[in-house]
Amino acid sequence: MSKELIRLQNVCMAFDDELVLDHLNLYFNDKEFLTLLGPSGCGKTTTLRIIGGFATPTSGDVLFDGVRINDVPPYQRQINTVFQKYALFPRLDVFENVAFGLRMQKRPDPNNPKKMVKIPEKEIEQRVMEMLEVVSLKGFERRKPEALSGGQQQRVAIARALVNRPKVLLLDEPLAALDLKLRKDMQIELKRIQQQVGITFIYVTHDQEEALTMSDTVVVMDQGTIQQIGTPEDIYNEPKNAFVADFIGESNIIDGIMVKDKVVKMYGKEFPCLDGGFAENEPVDVVIRPEDIDIVPVEQGQLIGTVTSVTFKGMQYDIIVDFRGFKWLIQTTDHCPEGSRIGIKIDPDGFHIMKKSQYSGMFGDYSSFSEEYDELDDASLTLDEEESGDAE
Amino acid sequence: MRKNNSLFNRFFMVLTFVFLYAPIALLIIFSFNAGSSNTVWKGFSLEWYGKLFSNRIIMQSVYTTLLVSVLATVIATVAGTFAAIGFFAMRRKIRDPLMTVNNIPMMNADIVTGVSLCLFFVAFFGLFQKVTGTRLTLGFGTLLIAHIGFNIPYVILSVGPKLRQMDKNLIDAAMDLGCIWMQAFWKVILPEIKPGIVSGALTAFTMSIDDFVISYFTAGSSASTLAMTIYGMTKKRVSPQINAISTLLFVTVLVLLAIVNIREARQERLAAKKHI
Numbered sequence: 001m002s003k004e005l006i007r008l009q010n011v012c013m014a015f016d017d018e019l020v021l022d023h024l025n026l027y028f029n030d031k032e033f034l035t036l037l038g039p040s041g042c043g044k045t046t047t048l049r050i051i052g053g054f055a056t057p058t059s060g061d062v063l064f065d066g067v068r069i070n071d072v073p074p075y076q077r078q079i080n081t082v083f084q085k086y087a088l089f090p091r092l093d094v095f096e097n098v099a100f101g102l103r104m105q106k107r108p109d110p111n112n113p114k115k116m117v118k119i120p121e122k123e124i125e126q127r128v129m130e131m132l133e134v135v136s137l138k139g140f141e142r143r144k145p146e147a148l149s150g151g152q153q154q155r156v157a158i159a160r161a162l163v164n165r166p167k168v169l170l171l172d173e174p175l176a177a178l179d180l181k182l183r184k185d186m187q188i189e190l191k192r193i194q195q196q197v198g199i200t201f202i203y204v205t206h207d208q209e210e211a212l213t214m215s216d217t218v219v220v221m222d223q224g225t226i227q228q229i230g231t232p233e234d235i236y237n238e239p240k241n242a243f244v245a246d247f248i249g250e251s252n253i254i255d256g257i258m259v260k261d262k263v264v265k266m267y268g269k270e271f272p273c274l275d276g277g278f279a280e281n282e283p284v285d286v287v288i289r290p291e292d293i294d295i296v297p298v299e300q301g302q303l304i305g306t307v308t309s310v311t312f313k314g315m316q317y318d319i320i321v322d323f324r325g326f327k328w329l330i331q332t333t334d335h336c337p338e339g340s341r342i343g344i345k346i347d348p349d350g351f352h353i354m355k356k357s358q359y360s361g362m363f364g365d366y367s368s369f370s371e372e373y374d375e376l377d378d379a380s381l382t383l384d385e386e387e388s389g390d391a392e
Numbered sequence: 393m394r395k396n397n398s399l400f401n402r403f404f405m406v407l408t409f410v411f412l413y414a415p416i417a418l419l420i421i422f423s424f425n426a427g428s429s430n431t432v433w434k435g436f437s438l439e440w441y442g443k444l445f446s447n448r449i450i451m452q453s454v455y456t457t458l459l460v461s462v463l464a465t466v467i468a469t470v471a472g473t474f475a476a477i478g479f480f481a482m483r484r485k486i487r488d489p490l491m492t493v494n495n496i497p498m499m500n501a502d503i504v505t506g507v508s509l510c511l512f513f514v515a516f517f518g519l520f521q522k523v524t525g526t527r528l529t530l531g532f533g534t535l536l537i538a539h540i541g542f543n544i545p546y547v548i549l550s551v552g553p554k555l556r557q558m559d560k561n562l563i564d565a566a567m568d569l570g571c572i573w574m575q576a577f578w579k580v581i582l583p584e585i586k587p588g589i590v591s592g593a594l595t596a597f598t599m600s601i602d603d604f605v606i607s608y609f610t611a612g613s614s615a616s617t618l619a620m621t622i623y624g625m626t627k628k629r630v631s632p633q634i635n636a637i638s639t640l641l642f643v644t645v646l647v648l649l650a651i652v653n654i655r656e657a658r659q660e661r662l663a664a665k666k667h668i
Contacts, residue, residue, distance in 0.1 A: 052564075052568065054564050054567075054568075073567070073572070074564070074567045074568050075567055075568070075569070075570045075571060075572060079568075080568055080569070081564070081565070081568045083561040083564065083565055084561065085559065085561065087559050087561035087562050087564070087565040088565075089562065089565070089566075089579075089580060090584070091583050091584075100566075100569050101569035101570050104569055104570030104571055104575070105570055160565075160569070161568075161569075164569065164570075
C-alpha cells in the first residue's frame with residue numbers, strides 16, 4: 001500500500017497500576033481504513049486517544065510522518081476525531097458546529113506571510129457548505145443538534161471533523177448509538193466518504209461485522225495487546241489464536257494433534273487438512289467455522305453427534321450438536337430435529353489449524369450458546385464499561 | 393375521620409405560618425406607622441423610611457454590606473467555578489471525600505465558623521507583626537475574606553451538577569478543533585454551565601447580604617454590615633427605623649430567593665422537556 005503515516009512504538013499506558021496498553025507496536029498507512037477491534041477494556045479507545053493527543057502514553061513514542069508527537073497537543077495535530085455520541089456543541093446550529101474548527105484556525109496572510117489571519121468568512125461558508133454536501137445534509141444548516149436524528153447528528157460530527165482537512169480521521173465507536181438498519185447504511189456511507197476525501201480513517205469498534213465490512217486493515221486487540229493484524233479476509237480465514245477465531249465470527253475450536261503436515265487428529269480420528277509447518281504430533285487448536293460443516297447421513301459421517309438445540313435464523317438454522325460432550329455450532333439449511341443423530345463431513349479446506357496460545361480452551365465450546373449471544377448484542381453495556389474503564 | 397384529620401393538619405399548618413410570618417408582618421406594618429410606638433397604630437407614614445435614608449450610620453453600613461456582598465460574590469463565583477471544574481476532573485475516589493469536606497462549612501454552625509475565623513485572623517496578625525513589624529486589624533479586608541470563604545462552597549455545589557450533565561467529550565471536541573484549554577472553556581464549557589454559575593452567584597449574594605454571625609466576628613470595629621448595625625441599634629432602644637431597614641432587607645432577600653427558585657424550577661422543566 002501507500003506510505004506509512006503514523007507509528008506507535010512500544011507504547012504503554014497505565015492507569016494507576018493497571019496496564020491498559022502493553023508495548024503496542026503498530027503503524028498506520030496513508031489513506032487506509034484501519035479498524036481497531038476488540039472487546040470493551042481491550043485498550044482500543046485508549047489507543048485512539050493517544051493518537052488524537054487526548055492521552056499521553058506512560059512510555060513509548062507516537063510518530064507522525066516520522067516526527068515524535070507525544071507532547072503535541074490535540075489542536076496542533078493534523079488529526080480530527082468523531083467522538084462517541086458525537087459531542088456536538090448543543091448551543092450552536094449545524095453550520096456553526098461545522099464551522100467551529102475553521103473559525104479557530106489562523107494561517108499566514110497571503111499578502112504578508114509574517115502576519116497570521118483568520119480564514120475569511122466567504123471561504124468558511126464555502127467549505128462548510130461543501131462538506132455538508134459530502135455528508136448529504138444540505139438544507140439543515142440552521143437546525144440545532146437536538147432537532148436532528150441520531151444518524152444526522154453523526155453526519156454533522158463527521159463533517160465538523162473533515163472540514164478541517166485533517167490527514168487522519170479518528171472515529172470512536174461512531175455507530176454504536178444507531179439502530180441496526182441505520183448502522184448498515186452508515187457503514188456504506190462512511191466507506192464512501194473515506195474514498196471520496198482520500199484520507200486515513202482509524203476506526204474503533206467492538207462490532208466485528210462493522211470491522212470486516214469497512215476496513216482495509218483490521219487490528220484485533222485484547223488485554224492491551226495486539227492479537228492479529230491483517231485484511232478482513234486474513235483475519236476471518238486465518239485467525240492466529242483462539243481469541244481471534246472466537247471474536248471474529250463463530251468458531252468451533254477443538255483440541256487436536258497435528259500428526260504430520262496436512263493431517264490433523266481429533267476425537268481419535270485423522271482428518272485431511274491443508275495446513276502444515278507444525279512439529280510432528282504437536283498439540284494444536286482446530287478451528288472449524290459453522291458454515292463449513294456438511295450434514296450427512298449417520299453412516300457417511302466423519303463424526304456422529306446428537307442435535308441438542310435448533311434456532312431458526314431466517315437464512316439458515318443454527319443447530320448445536322453434541323460430539324462426546326463438546327458442543328459445536330453448525331449452520332445448515334437442512335432442518336434437523338432436536339434429539340436426532342446426525343453425521344458430519346468437513347472438507348480439507350474447512351479446517352484451520354492454530355498453535356496453542358494463552359487463549360486455548362477458553363473459547364469455541366457452544367455449551368452456553370445463548371448467553372454468549374446476549375453478551376454480544378448488548379452494545380450499550382460494553383460502551384459504558386469502556387468509558388468508565390478508560391476514565392478511571 | 394379522614395376529614396377531621398385533614399382539618400387538624402390544616403389547622404397546624406396555619407398555626408405554623410402564623411408563628412413564622414406574624415412577627416414579620418407586624419414588623420412590616422409598624423415600619424409604616426406614624427408614631428414611634430411599636431404597639432399602637434397611629435396612621436400610615438413613610439417617616440421612618442425618610443429618617444432611615446438620612447441616617448449616615450445606616451447608609452454607611454448599607455454601602456459596606458453591598459460592597460462586601462458584590463465583591464465576595466464575584467470572587468467566590470470565579471473561584472468556585474474553577475474549583476468545581478477541578479473537582480470534576482478528579483477521579484471519583486479523590487473527588488467524593490473532597491466534596492464532603494466542601495459541604496461541611498455549609499452545615500457548620502455560623503458561630504463556629506465566625507469564632508474560628510476570628511481566632512485565625514488574630515493569630516495570623518500576631519505572626520505577621522512579629523515578622524514584619526506592621527500591625528494589622530480586623531476590618532473590611534477580613535470581612536471580605538470571610539464572605540468569600542463561606543460563599544465558595546455554594547457556588548461549587550451549584551456548578552458541579554451542570555458539569556456532570558455536560559457531555560465530557562465536548563471539551564475534547566473543542567480542543568480537537570483547534571482550541572487551547574482556555575478557549576474551550578470560554579466557547580464550550582461556560583455556555584453549558586452558565587445557569588449553574590448564575591444560580592451559585594445569586595445564592596452567594598443572598599448569603600452575604602443575610603449574614604450576621606460570621607460578619608460580627610470578622611469585621612472588627614472599623615467595618616459594620618447592615619445586620620451588625622441593626623443589632624447594635626437594638627441594644628439601645630428599638631427605633632422604628634429598625635423596622636424600616638429590616639423590611640427592606642427582608643424584601644431584598646425574598647426577591648433574590650424567589651429569583652433563584654424560579655430559575656431552578658424553569659431549568660428543571662426545560663430539562664424534563666428535553667428528555668421527552
